[in-house]
Amino acid sequence: MRRAVLLALAMFCLAAPPVAAADSVNPKADFKAFRAYFIKRFPKVPLNDFVNGPYSMDAGLRKQWQAIDAFPPYQFAVDKGKQMFATPFKNGKTYGDCFPNKGIGIRQNYPYFDAKSGEVITLDVALNNCRQANGEQPLDYTKDDMAALTAYMAYTSRGKPFDIKVSKDPRALAAYRNGEEYFYTRRGQLSFSCASCHVQSAGDHIRTEVLAPALGLVAALPIYRSAWGGMGTTSRRLRTCNSQVGAVPLKAEDELYRDVEYYLSYMSNGLPISGPGTRP
Amino acid sequence: MASTIRVRAVLSGDTTEVQALVQHPMDSGFVKDAQGKLIPPHYIEVVEFEHAGKAVFTAYWGPAVSKDPYIKFSFKGAQKGDDLTISWVDNNGMTDSLVGKIQ
Amino acid sequence: MRTEALIKLAVVAAVCGLTTAALAASTDDFKAAYAKAETAETQAGALKNQWTTTAAELKAAKKAADAGNFDEAIKHAEQAEALANASIAQAKEQDKAWTKAVIR
Numbered sequence: 426m427r428r429a430v431l432l433a434l435a436m437f438c439l440a441a442p443p444v445a446a447a448d449s450v451n452p453k454a455d456f457k458a459f460r461a462y463f464i465k466r467f468p469k470v471p472l473n474d475f476v477n478g479p480y481s482m483d484a485g486l487r488k489q490w491q492a493i494d495a496f497p498p499y500q501f502a503v504d505k506g507k508q509m510f511a512t513p514f515k516n517g518k519t520y521g522d523c524f525p526n527k528g529i530g531i532r533q534n535y536p537y538f539d540a541k542s543g544e545v546i547t548l549d550v551a552l553n554n555c556r557q558a559n560g561e562q563p564l565d566y567t568k569d570d571m572a573a574l575t576a577y578m579a580y581t582s583r584g585k586p587f588d589i590k591v592s593k594d595p596r597a598l599a600a601y602r603n604g605e606e607y608f609y610t611r612r613g614q615l616s617f618s619c620a621s622c623h624v625q626s627a628g629d630h631i632r633t634e635v636l637a638p639a640l641g642l643v644a645a646l647p648i649y650r651s652a653w654g655g656m657g658t659t660s661r662r663l664r665t666c667n668s669q670v671g672a673v674p675l676k677a678e679d680e681l682y683r684d685v686e687y688y689l690s691y692m693s694n695g696l697p698i699s700g701p702g703t704r705p
Numbered sequence: 706m707a708s709t710i711r712v713r714a715v716l717s718g719d720t721t722e723v724q725a726l727v728q729h730p731m732d733s734g735f736v737k738d739a740q741g742k743l744i745p746p747h748y749i750e751v752v753e754f755e756h757a758g759k760a761v762f763t764a765y766w767g768p769a770v771s772k773d774p775y776i777k778f779s780f781k782g783a784q785k786g787d788d789l790t791i792s793w794v795d796n797n798g799m800t801d802s803l804v805g806k807i808q
Numbered sequence: 809m810r811t812e813a814l815i816k817l818a819v820v821a822a823v824c825g826l827t828t829a830a831l832a833a834s835t836d837d838f839k840a841a842y843a844k845a846e847t848a849e850t851q852a853g854a855l856k857n858q859w860t861t862t863a864a865e866l867k868a869a870k871k872a873a874d875a876g877n878f879d880e881a882i883k884h885a886e887q888a889e890a891l892a893n894a895s896i897a898q899a900k901e902q903d904k905a906w907t908k909a910v911i912r
Contacts, residue, residue: 455910462911496711496726496775504707609909610902614859614891620909654772673858681856 450598452591452691455605459692463640467628476644476699478637482628486635490703499576499649499701502569502656506577509570514559520574523555532575532582533698536687537590538597545600545683548575549658566677567664572656575647579700587644587698589691604688607681608639613672619685634705643689645702656701659686712805714789721783721807723754723762725776725791733768749774752793756783756807783807834878841885842869848892857899862891 463475470481480487510528513519521527535548546554549571553563564571591601611618620639622631627638646659653661663682664674675681709728714721727749734746746768754762761780783789785807792802845866852858869884 455912459911492777493775495713495724498726498773498775500711500726501728501773605910606906609906611898611905612857612902614861614895616898618906618909624909624911668860671860673860673863675856679856 450602452598452601456692456694460640462624463627463638467638473697475638475641476693476696478642478645478702478704479635481641482638483635486705493703497649497703498651499656499703502573502576502649503580503701505569506573506575506580509574510577514556514561516559518559520552520555523551523558528578529581530585532578532700533585533587534589536683536690538592538594538600538687540592540594540596543596544680545604545687547659547678547683547686548578549660550678550683566660567658569655572647572658572661575658576649576656576701579647579698582698583700584697586695587690587693589687589694591687591691600684601688601691603681604684604686607685608688613667613670615670617670619666639689639692641693641696641699643686644693644696645699645704647700648702648704650704652705708803709801710791710793710803712789712791712803714783714805714807716783716785716807719781720779721756721781721789722779723777723789725754727752727774727776727793729773729793729795731766731768731770731772731774735768747795747797749793749795752776752791754778755790755792756780756787834882838869838873838878838881838885841882841889842866842873845869845885845889845892848889848896852892852895852899855896855899857895857902859891859895862888862895865891 463470464472467475467482474481477487477490480490510520521529524531532548535551536545538544539546549566552571552574553566556563564574591597608619611621622636623639623642626636629636643659646662647656648662649656658677660677660682663685664677667674710725711727712723712725714723729749730747731749732744732747734743736744738744748768748770749766752764752766753760761782762776762778764776766774787807789805789807790802791805792800794800845862849858849862849866852862865884865888869881869888872878872881872884
């Protein structure tokens, strides 16, 4: 009898499936812990100020930024983006026709998980989908035109709180988890993860730069970087971060990039859009 | 065509604080493009701010100044509502100018 | 006398044979080393974890081989293979290790 019980037990253990990753994915719990960590670590920073990245971490840098912000260097890109946005496609339709609220004040809802395609859609991808649906060529995800368009859309959404949804759809949870994994995985010969700089070393220096905290990190995108002398897209920043740690960058808007943007945006839920940002 | 110059001039007491942003590539002539060819030099040589017919600020720029330069300075002797004329000329002989109002 | 000459001839022929064999081995050796490095780099690519230094070494290997410096080329190819393998090891290790870094 005992032997039979033991055998049954053994068989049950062998037969029981391993706990699926999706079962243990809990975005809400992650969100709470993530937020609590940064609030505890930087008690003097008002919650909404995290979206200002290095300026929330360094007073001297903040003063310089406030002086520059009187004449924001991004305004040429925003003006160009506004003009692009208003210019109809060859078929007469406009970008506004592809988006809710005519595309104004909606940047805070991106990225979102598209149930139909089973993929994460970022704002940049949505813009190119709009172009292609209207017979236009897609824009390069790393160049000035996409940077100008997204800068304008961020500008019209300034102050609006991030509202990213991660539903119970296992594919959405998987995308979220892949993004989380990407964020914490070390890569490149320097073996840095995104977290190495934006969690562990948030507020510290890397060479002459002050590292922005991961909380609110994506709220400022796209960014005008003085180092670039111009506006750069999310894709440009992610790919540059990769090569800076010695990792060969993925293709712009690769699934993993979209997933990590999804994860980081969800973590910043409730925080206001501060883009387009100005950075050193 | 839109002006390349943005200006904000604010009077505070007897001092006018001026900030301006000029849109210009400011190519030094030393940078190569993606194909490895040198981008020819194209930079502002002189930028001038005039008030009541007199130059209140003149800058002699050149290849060392970066793209889309920003200027900030202050001067005395202006009144609210006065005109402030900004003009520049570059090494290719291109020019632009703008008249702003002192607020 | 004739035997001596024959022996000398044989030795010279043998040495020549060896030398040409050594040169031919270098080209083949390089091709083999480069192929091994490329295979490892492709594997790293499948894991989406290639290093920029690996790519640089592969490029240097090709350049040296094109110039006929096979010894140098093989050194670069072997270094590329080592870096590619290190990046694969990193990916495999990180596959488990990343969860430890998550803020909980």
